[in-house]
Amino acid sequence: MSFDPSSFRDPDARVLAGGGPDVLRALSQDAATLDARLRRAGVLAELERDGLLIASQRRDDQLAPQGWSAVLSAPRLPFVSYPYEWSFSMLQDAALLTLDLQARLLSHAATLKDASAFNVLFDGARPVFVDLGSLAERAGNAPWGAYGQFGDHFLAPLMLEAYRGIPFQPLWRGNLEGLPVRQLAPMLAPFGLLRGGVLTHVMLRAWLERRTQHLSVDARREVRAAPLAPQAVARNVAGLRALIAGLRSGASSAWATYDETNSYDPAAAERKMAFVRDACARLGGGRQAWDWGANTGRYSRLLAEHYATVVAMDADAGAVDRLYTSLRGTDAARRILPLVMDAMDPSPARGWRGTERLALAERGRPELVLSLALIHHLCLGRGVPLDQFLDFALQDAPHAVVEFIAAEDPMAQALLATKTVTHPGYDAAAFRHLAAQRGRVVAEAALSPTRQLLLLAR
Amino acid sequence: MIGVLGVPSTAFAYVDPSAGSILLQLLLGGVAGVLVALKLWWKRLSSWRSRRVAKTPPPSPSR
Numbered sequence: 046m047s048f049d050p051s052s053f054r055d056p057d058a059r060v061l062a063g064g065g066p067d068v069l070r071a072l073s074q075d076a077a078t079l080d081a082r083l084r085r086a087g088v089l090a091e092l093e094r095d096g097l098l099i100a101s102q103r104r105d106d107q108l109a110p111q112g113w114s115a116v117l118s119a120p121r122l123p124f125v126s127y128p129y130e131w132s133f134s135m136l137q138d139a140a141l142l143t144l145d146l147q148a149r150l151l152s153h154a155a156t157l158k159d160a161s162a163f164n165v166l167f168d169g170a171r172p173v174f175v176d177l178g179s180l181a182e183r184a185g186n187a188p189w190g191a192y193g194q195f196g197d198h199f200l201a202p203l204m205l206e207a208y209r210g211i212p213f214q215p216l217w218r219g220n221l222e223g224l225p226v227r228q229l230a231p232m233l234a235p236f237g238l239l240r241g242g243v244l245t246h247v248m249l250r251a252w253l254e255r256r257t258q259h260l261s262v263d264a265r266r267e268v269r270a271a272p273l274a275p276q277a278v279a280r281n282v283a284g285l286r287a288l289i290a291g292l293r294s295g296a297s298s299a300w301a302t303y304d305e306t307n308s309y310d311p312a313a314a315e316r317k318m319a320f321v322r323d324a325c326a327r328l329g330g331g332r333q334a335w336d337w338g339a340n341t342g343r344y345s346r347l348l349a350e351h352y353a354t355v356v357a358m359d360a361d362a363g364a365v366d367r368l369y370t371s372l373r374g375t376d377a378a379r380r381i382l383p384l385v386m387d388a389m390d391p392s393p394a395r396g397w398r399g400t401e402r403l404a405l406a407e408r409g410r411p412e413l414v415l416s417l418a419l420i421h422h423l424c425l426g427r428g429v430p431l432d433q434f435l436d437f438a439l440q441d442a443p444h445a446v447v448e449f450i451a452a453e454d455p456m457a458q459a460l461l462a463t464k465t466v467t468h469p470g471y472d473a474a475a476f477r478h479l480a481a482q483r484g485r486v487v488a489e490a491a492l493s494p495t496r497q498l499l500l501l502a503r
Numbered sequence: 504m505i506g507v508l509g510v511p512s513t514a515f516a517y518v519d520p521s522a523g524s525i526l527l528q529l530l531l532g533g534v535a536g537v538l539v540a541l542k543l544w545w546k547r548l549s550s551w552r553s554r555r556v557a558k559t560p561p562p563s564p565s566r
Contacts, residue, residue: 188532193524245531254523267546268522271539277532284531 046110050400055159058117058178061110068121069104070177071113079155079182080117088153097146099175117177123333123354123382125408128162128198129218130384130392132366133206133294136213139165139172140199144286146174147189151279156183160195162223163402169354169379170372186272189281193250198223200246200285203292205229208237210295212362214385221396227251242288298363313492317448318347320490321415324446324500325351327487331412335441337388338419342368342381348415349380356409360387388419388437389427406441414442417498421450421457424471425464431471432479439483439503446500449476454495473497 048071052060057076061069072080083089084103092098099119107116128136139162147157157164157179164176189195201224202213209232216224230251237243260268321344330351339345339357341364348355359365362385372378386392386405395402416438423429429437438445450457452471480486480499488500526543529536 188520188525188528190520190525192528193520196524245527249530250523250527252523253526254521257522257526260522264543265522268525268543269520271525271529271543273529273532273536273539277536278528280533281528281531 051402055178066121067118069107070117071110072115072117074114076178077115079180083153083155092149097142097149097174099173101177119175119177122166122168122173124356126167126382126384127392127402129214130386132362132369132383132385134366134370135167136199137203137289137292140203140289141286142172142174144282148279148282150180151183151275154183156181156189157191160191160198162198167382169382170369171378186274188273189278196226196246196250200289201226201229203289205232206294206296207292208233208240208295212296214362227254241291294366296363298361316490316492317498320498321347321446324488328413328444333409333411334413335411336415338417339368340364344415344417345381346377349377353380355381357381357383358386388423411442412444414438414445416445417448418450420448421460425452425457425468426460431475435479435483439501443503446498449473449497451495
């Protein structure tokens with residue numbers, strides 16, 4: 046029996062390798078004892094009911110690996126996503142979920158021993174706390190050991206975007222420990238000093254960390270053993286919750302209002318919808334579809350009527366955030382997972398030995414990929430050759446719906462206005478020819494003199 | 504003294520909580536927490552001062 050390569054940090058719980066419908070975790074003796082206590086007291090059931098923790102079961106039918114005491118199972122979510130792929134509101138909701146869970150655990154003499162953002166996944170557009178191994182017994186009057194990590198993984202990235210308008214995703218992607226608070230401090234000074242929580246959670250913490258980094262081993266032990274009453278820990282958690290709930294993204298978005306401001310003729314938009322709807326019906330739907338350049342999700346919602354999981358990706362974090370918040374409380378939230386993803390630079394494999402966090406293509410096998418109104422951005426805007434765009438459209442799925450947008454189209458012209466390069470070979474005939482070389486054209490439609498749609502089979 | 508007041512914690516497990524982030528929690532934790540942090544601070548500070556006063560030469564590095 047082997048372990049999942051991304052699960053090695055926690056000595057008390059490890060995810061077992063395998064791709065079945067359930068995720069299996071091995072628990073140490075300590076973790077198994079806590080699990081049994083919380084299960085017996087009905088705490089886990091209550092947390093599951095309130096959406097604070099993924100549903101789980103003890104699996105006594107599974108033999109625990111040597112040296113481990115018990116096996117837990119939890120349903121495998123359809124798609125794994127990472128904090129650097131989330132929009133502001135997604136990271137914020139994951140932070141609030143973590144704090145709400147921590148508050149509840151504190152009242153049951155338990156705690157979260159880590160506050161990694163990777164503990165949370167999204168099931169559609171709903172955050173789910175999946176790392177059952179993060180639960181631990183709360184030792185007496187201990188402060189929250191994971192407070193520092195919470196600051197780096199959640200609070201600092203959110204503050205950076207809220208207070209400085211700087212999107213957090215590139216920084217998060219650059220450091221798998223999030224944005225260390227001590228790095229945020231100089232970014233917020235001096236004008237950010239008066240914003241909520243900055244003086245304490247950022248400046249004071251950065252100063253204390255500087256002052257204590259050369260403490261002796263004895264002094265460190267003494268600090269670790271310093272008592273803090275449970276009520277004070279709970280107050281800190283409540284204070285963090287109020288602070289985070291009040292943050293709003295200060296980043297600007299070029300595309301979040303595209304849906305209202307684009308120059309698309311309504312009849313052409315309706316023909317496009319009908320084409321995608323027909324394509325879904327013809328293919329009979331399925332388990333998973335990807336929508337590249339999803340913007341605010343118009344076509345993702347259509348896909349969600351036919352596919353169990355729709356990964357709606359866009360490079361513009363503002364557009365993704367808008368889609369995410371618009372899904373709250375809707376039925377489609379169960380199926381649509383919005384992600385910040387640039388087709389020019391999809392998430393690579395990351396972390397220890399390059400296997401800890403998976404590259405995008407390793408995380409799902411879509412049956413249909415949509416690339417609508419994307420081609421001019423990639424080919425005209427970023428210089429991707431036409432043949433490579435088609436290879437990209439067909440690389441992950443057996444079927445793809447692709448839209449060709451000619452250089453004369455008003456949206457393409459807007460992109461080209463400041464460019465002097467020409468694009469020989471970028472035309473509808475070449476597109477049709479290259480597409481037919483790569484697959485079978487199952488259906489096609491002209492939306493306008495400058496736009497055409499193809500349904501391709503690999 | 505702090506050793507007497509404090510209960511050793513096992514909940515920190517494998518995430519390394521920096522001393523700074525623990526001290527901050529104590530400070531945010533209200534009067535009792537501030538007192539604990541001050542005591543720690545004072546103890547550190549006074550031992551540092553007494554070392555300075557004793558003027559013991561630091562051991563030379565053996566590298």
